[in-house]
Amino acid sequence: MTHNPKHDPNGRSVRLGRRGFLRGAGLVAATAPLAGCFDGLGDRDGTIRNVMETANSLTYRVQRMLLGMDDLAREYSESEIRQPQRPNGSTDPRDPDYLALVASNFSPYRLEVKGAVGRPLSLSLGELRAMPARTQITRHDCVEGWSCIAKWTGVPLSHVLDEAGARADARFVVFECFDTLGGGAGAAKYYESIDMRDARHPQTILAYGLNDQGLPVSNGAPLRVRIERQLGYKMAKYIRSITVTDDLSGFGGGAGGYWEDRGYEWFAGI
Numbered sequence: 001m002t003h004n005p006k007h008d009p010n011g012r013s014v015r016l017g018r019r020g021f022l023r024g025a026g027l028v029a030a031t032a033p034l035a036g037c038f039d040g041l042g043d044r045d046g047t048i049r050n051v052m053e054t055a056n057s058l059t060y061r062v063q064r065m066l067l068g069m070d071d072l073a074r075e076y077s078e079s080e081i082r083q084p085q086r087p088n089g090s091t092d093p094r095d096p097d098y099l100a101l102v103a104s105n106f107s108p109y110r111l112e113v114k115g116a117v118g119r120p121l122s123l124s125l126g127e128l129r130a131m132p133a134r135t136q137i138t139r140h141d142c143v144e145g146w147s148c149i150a151k152w153t154g155v156p157l158s159h160v161l162d163e164a165g166a167r168a169d170a171r172f173v174v175f176e177c178f179d180t181l182g183g184g185a186g187a188a189k190y191y192e193s194i195d196m197r198d199a200r201h202p203q204t205i206l207a208y209g210l211n212d213q214g215l216p217v218s219n220g221a222p223l224r225v226r227i228e229r230q231l232g233y234k235m236a237k238y239i240r241s242i243t244v245t246d247d248l249s250g251f252g253g254g255a256g257g258y259w260e261d262r263g264y265e266w267f268a269g270i
């Protein structure tokens with residue numbers, strides 16, 4: 001499946017999702033329990049988005065104000081996992097370097113951590129799995145209007161950033177991926193970026209496990225990021241490197257992500 005910006009809910013650029021809004025207002029308990037994967041979320045915040053400003057920078061500031069630094073996204077119980085996590089975007093990368101990793105069961109895989117760090121790292125999956133782990137059952141919201149609840153296990157990104165000695169005042173973390181998305185002249189490597197606040201958020205993990213199993217190829221093996229307060233397209237799968245930087249202009253088309261280069265907003269808070 002691919003995203004067509006024309007089909008993007010027209011308020012996505014300014015969306016202040018119901019969850020985020022109610023959480024900000026302290027009304028989480030009033031939201032209906034949601035379970036499994038389901039469609040039809042397109043209108044869920046129609047009222048709110050219509051009254052919000054359109055400038056992404058303003059949205060960003062407003063959401064940051066409402067959400068706070070460390071507010072947690074809602075976590076669910078085991079019984080609320082009803083279906084497998086629905087694979088979307090790239091689900092079976094054909095890039096030769098990725099296929100080579102699949103062929104050797106990811107044993108040669110190394111996560112590169114570089115940029116504004118005191119100690120650049122090259123981490124094997126064994127090293128990542130030996131780090132402190134966090135498991136969380138959370139809801140994934142795709143901009144296309146579907147959601148899934150799934151259980152993710154991985155190492156907090158903040159731990160990896162600490163190990164690498166990431167510069168404390170650096171602004172962004174960029175994820176570069178193995179997969180190429182799109183065809184013909186539009187084909188490009190997937191990448192994403194987040195600010196340091198989301199990078200250091202306690203629920204931001206580099207996940208290698210899904211629903212108590214290893215992460216499947218369709219969901220981003222061997223490593224994908226979870227950023228629980230933003231939409232699905234921010235959560236890079238098939239991560240090959242992490243770069244700490246103040247400047248997004250050197251990556252992809254310069255807008256901070258594959259979909260951002262094609263018109264999506266950089267801050268996709270929900």
Ligand SMILES: Nc1nc2c(c(=O)[nH]1)N[C@H]1C(S)=C(S)[C@@H](COP(=O)(O)O)O[C@H]1N2
Pocket residue numbers: 085086087088089090140141142143177178179181190191218219220232233234235236237238
């Ligand atoms: N590398 C990479 N990451 C990606 C994508 C992709 O195509 N390539 N798609 C994004 C989108 S739009 C969504 S909704 C989620 C889908 O994650 P899932 O396949 O685990 O459901 O991954 C995101 N991360």
Ligand SMILES: [Mo]
Pocket residue numbers: 088141142143144232233
């Ligand atoms: Mo998505």
